[in-house]
Amino acid sequence: MLSEGFITSIRAQPRAPNTATAKDVGIYFHELYPTPAIKSSFKKSSTPVNALAVSSTHIFAAQADKAVVHVYSRERGNQEALISFPERIHCVTMIGDGVLVLGTAEGRVILWEVCTGRQISTPPAHLQPVSCAVANQLHLVTGSEDSNIHVWSVPRLLSLTSNERHEPLRSLSNHRAAITSLGMGHSASTMNICVSASRDNTIVVWNYHTGDLLRTFLLPSTPLCLALDPCDRGVYIGFEDGTLQLVEFIEPGSTLNPLYDTRLQTTPVQITQPPWTTASEVGAAHTLGLSYDGTTLISGHASGKIVQWDIGRRRFSAEVADLNAPVTNLHMLSPFPDKRMTKAGAVVKPKLGESEYTFTAQLTGTMEVDTFNRVLNAPGIPPEMLDDAISRFSRPAAASSSGDEKLRKENEELWKVINEQRALQKKTWEKYSQLKSGGA
16 A cells, blocks of 8 residues: 655644643654554644645745744754745745745745745735735745735746736635635646635635636635645535535536536525534634545644544544644645656755856756766757757657558558549549530
8 A cells, every 4th residue: 555644733832731742843744544643743833824835855834923934854854944034924835846935924925946045026916914825837826814816927926037027917806805725726727726715704716817706605604724626526625613514516427517607607606515523622624635546635623633534425534643732734745756857955045136046956867977967067058969959850750650650551542542533533524524515
């Protein structure tokens, strides 16, 4: 069985003595499968909700009510750095494996390239603190306590040549209260969705590429966190009263996705299904995480309890752990991590306004020594490598397999038959024309 785990963080010190949990521990590594257990931990961290980000090599934990981010090395198992920023940090997220996004108390968005130290800061686009953020390689979506959501272009924010003022691509403004959580779909197409939860007791599904509102769901309680199904078939919601709920986007047995039915997009949907509950009081649900295959849901609560839910039966399954302090963040770890050619051995501290651009990382793959040395010592891309690349584009496509060769021969035979038919048709038409003219 594959090993699957997750990382959690807590806020503040434990409320009461607990011999099973160290008092100054703030971040925990958990194993989910094959046996639930706490494997390791990091100390001296108090992290608010939506303020933990994880890369393949590091953990970034923004500290509650401070303008400070603690950086921990996953490989060395220690605290690597303490990074100060000009404003208090309210939320963080990762773009890929090398850019940390920070939302500030003043409504700004800060991007920090951890392998170069380059720091980009936007104007205060939000009127109140940035409460949550999600991102992929192309887009960044930020939500705020001012009830607005902004969509940003990541390539434009990270551009080395653009001197224009950083502005969001568009704003999504259908909520009437603070945004508590955001989730981004897993599609790479222009029909990808994002889901927002708000203290106005609604969640909204958006096409963030166009800014279109796809559906509004009215909820029985205040949603604090959400997690999208791996196939974007629905969203799991954690409420302030500690219960959970599943909202399905696609009706069972239907071949159509009702999110894109324009007749339904202006009509809110009232959720009436009974919520999922636990046998005991666990407190508000602050964070949710889904297993890699989407069959197990994990929730972290204000009481410090981490609960496992059976999605198939839609009910409480087991209590995974009790951290004796509010669980504020939960990050699932994939059993199939991405393979990258480089990794950040140590983060480069951010330098605002730094003109030099130096990428510092460790190679994780293998390269030919001659090729590596030639590229390393050349002032730019070696001419022979450019020539080889250009020649690959100009070469005619060759048959790559016996199947391609067979198709080519069949194509030639078909064209031969077509040409013969055309010649016969031409002779027949000429003979017909002669007979017609002679009869006339």
